[in-house]
Amino acid sequence: MSSVPAALSEATSLKADYKMAKNPLLERFKTAANVDAPMRALARITDDALKSAWSACELSASFALVAVGGYGRGELAPHSDIDILVLLPDDPVPGSEACIEKFIGLAWDLGLELGSSVRTVSQCIEEAANDVTVRTSLLEARRICGSTAVFEAFALRYRDALDPRAFFQAKVLEMRQRHAKFQDTPYSLEPNVKESPGGLRDLQLILWVTRAAGFGSSWRELEARGLITSREARELRRNEAFLKTLRARLHLLAGRRQDILVFDLQNPLAESFGYSASAGKRASEQLMRRYYWAAKAVTQLATILIQNIEAQLFPSTSGITRVISERFVEKQGMLEITSDDVFERHPSAILEAFLLYEETPGVKGLSARTLRALYNARDKMDQHWRRDPENRRLFMAILKQPAGITHAFRLMNQTSVLGRYLLNFRRIVGQMQHDLYHVYTVDQHILMVLRNLRRFAIAEHAHEYPFCSQLITNFERPWVLYVAALFHDIAKGRGGDHSKLGMADARRFCREHGIPADDSALVVWLVEQHLTMSQVAQKQDTSDPEVIKRFAELVGNERRLTALYLLTVADIRGTSPKVWNTWKGKLLEDLYRMTLSVLGGAKPDAHSEMKTRKEEALALLRLETVPEIAHKVLWDKLDVGYFLRHDAADIAWQTRALYRHVETDTPIVRARPSPIGEALQVLVYVKDRPDLFAGICAYFDRNGLSVLDARVSTTKHGYALDNFIVAHTEHDVHYRDIANLVEQELAIRLAAAGTLPDPSKGRLSRLSRTFPITPRVDLRADERGQYYILSVSANDRPGLLYSIARVLAEHRVGVHAARINTLGERVEDVFLLDGYGLSDNRRQIQVETELLRAIAA
Incomplete structure (x- = not known):
């Protein structure tokens, strides 16, 4: 029994020794400009701790303790995994499992985060043959202690089995797959300093394949062999040292293994490198720009090296x-x-x-x-x-x-x-964007927009956006769009309106490159107006003929309209995979078609448009065998605005659902998969009351449904006829499966009287917490004084829309329409409110104050 306290005492002592040796090294990591020395020192003290544990556990003399992976290179970042192999002869001593388990447990007790494996020599060779990851890990195997003979036997068999050509091909394929996970760019706003293109893994890969081929295992050896020049070797050493130092300090700040440059660590990380905020630039932006330039250099030099290695490995094909x-x-x-x-x-x-x-x-x-x-x-x-x-x-x-x-x-x-x-393009290489919906640096966003425009013109991609592909096919000189794409954001980060500043750059480029006056004018206009179409489509009431008329006057002709539409779709798609959705696509396409009609000579006439939509809806109802005049009792209760805000298909669907229930006392809820994209369309018909919109939003909030669009109508006899497009926060939901559930639950919720629940306390995302935007509320009367327009800008979070709706309900302010616009982590919502009661300045200020408090909570 006395051996147990002794073992505990020994473990405690070893742990204290390791900690005492490690803590001063961690302090060195915080200040060292080059962390190679502390990384090697950390590996050495880890070796010593493992040797002590190995000795304490009295393992067989025929076993060997081997460091593999990065630890095998003799390098350890502050919180890297410590990868070890307990190497056994092919005929290990029976009953040794308990000693091995004791050793691994003791190593964990010392505070070592092990990645451990136990294999015989033959098992190592077999695993390496079947798995390139194991083959790579064993490539840098280093004996720590134990049997020299068994380690040398393993090393000899490993070298004999290693095929440098096959290994090279496997690692290059692996690199391509890894790069594809990061969209083949190092310019993500939260890159992985180890795995992203241009990261440490790319440098390690080169040294792995050159070591396997016998070409060398350091930049100096590759230079001596002629694979790189002295200048390239110097650049590689400099950028490798920076990336290693960056990763080590990232570990220290996070207090754990952390390889992703997450937003909330970028600023303290930058300060550790001596960067400080300056006018217009955060410390983090300065550090990240340095990172992107380093990753860019690594990518470029790695490409050169890999080709040179390939030429030497496969000389007959060069x-x-x-x-x-x-x-x-x-x-x-x-x-x-x-x-x-x-x-x-x-x-x-x-x-x-x-x-x-x-x-x-x-x-x-x-x-x-x-x-x-x-x-x-x-x-x-x-x-x-x-x-x-x-x-x-x-x-x-x-x-x-x-x-x-x-x-x-x-x-x-x-x-x-x-x-x-393009010198101004050079200024935005590696420049971050903190607008909460761009996920790329400015230069990469521009190239993504260029890519999107090109895809519209490629037949193989016509199925993605057929309308865009159709338009660009008939667009004269599409290269004009590419010039506009290059310049639309080129002036970001200079201070001032980047659209206006970019116009000057675009104008100068067109003049210097001999672009004809008409095309030059179009390019400059597109750069100036590249945000306008999305703002009109997503923030203004496009069912209002005056909105379409003003936009048509701004555009002026069909070529400008088509160019702006194509650039707008490409631009939104190039910000982030999260920002674009089919619903936004429909808003833009509807705006394009309505504006084209006006440019073609059609006069925006609400009554003729209403007549057209009614006729189309009636034709659809006849196909559904709805009685010929059954619609009339419902339609007589609806105003012009209803027919202008809904297309014929929606009018027909809603009429079919409601024509028998026009005077119902029971809430009617109907739901179906949205005809546009992955979403659910929900129809609500019930006697109107001030808290109705808030009650519906409360239900959606509690059930994880995010509102993409809301079209709210009030009939002449006091019923609310509301149409919502909602999407579930979980992307793998089948909307057909949940439609019936939504119909039943929401109808029950609306039929039950009761107070509105408190909004859920949804947390801001990590990105929103790091880059909060100032919440803004703007409430003003529309041009006719009939309604008030409420504009809300805030960081997105669960429950935000309900929080807004609840404030309006408490002040008995009716919502006439809502345009919900989510841009990544930011919302830009617009509501059309009943003007009754808001004309009083004191009450308006009170509503605005409470709304600000609600969206900032």
């Missing part, structure tokens, strides 16, 4: 495939220069390379030699180069190509050519 021109040849699908100094002698060949990349079938990228020459020719891309008429011609030719534009511009940005040609 010859010239065909001659393209005096300056360029193709080598196995890569565009290669004919001499290393071609860009020095002929600077215009820099842009020519990207034009040939687009024009030449079969070319899928730039060779390592070409990329290296571009990297070394940066000094040639100066003011004289930018003003050269030949380079301006080449740049426009790149923009006008029928294919390859997206890939060419991404590659131009990756190689810094785009930023050196």
